[in-house]
Amino acid sequence: MTWTNRRISVSDDTVIHFPGYESWNSMTEMATVAADVNKERVLCRVSLNILEDKFGVMDDTPVRCIALHRAEIQEAARKLIQSESFEDDGSILIRSGDI
Template sequence: MISFPRLECWNNMTKMATVVAEVDKKRVLCRISSESLRVKFGASDDKLMQSVVQHRMVIQEAAKRLIERDDFQEDGSVLIQTADL
C-alpha cells in the first residue's frame, strides 16, 4: 500500500520539491523540479511550494505510478518529470 503523509519540503540548492510516500512502512522521497512545476502548473518562482500543495493529488498520482513501476533512482527516490504529470 502506498500512502502520502502531508510531508513536503523545498531544497533551494537542487531547486526540487520533495513529497514523501510511505510504501510498506518505508519512506520514499518523491522529487519534482522547479522546471516541471513551472511548465506543468505555471508556478512562479515565489510560489513553487504553493503549487505543490495546490496540485498535491496530481503529483501524488504521478509518484504512485512511478513507485508501482519500480522506477526508482539510484538513491531510492522517485523523480517526477513533466511527462509523468
C-alpha cells in the same frame, strides 16, 4: 517510519500512503513529497522547471504549488512507485511526461 536509499519491492499488496510532508530545496530547485511505501519512506522529487511547465508556478511559490496540485503530483509518484521506477538513491524523480 524509516527512510530507505534502496529500492523497495512493489507487489499487488503494496500500500502507498502520502502523509502530507513536502519540502523545497532552493539550492537544487527541487520539491520533495514524502511517500510511505509498505512503512518505508520514499522521497518523490519534482523540479521547479516541471512545476512551472505543468502548473505555471512562480519561483517563489513552489510549496504552495505542490499543495494546490497535490493530487496530480501524488498520482504521478504512485504510478512511478508501482512501476518501480526508482533512482539509484531509492527516490522517485517525477518528470514532465509523468504528470
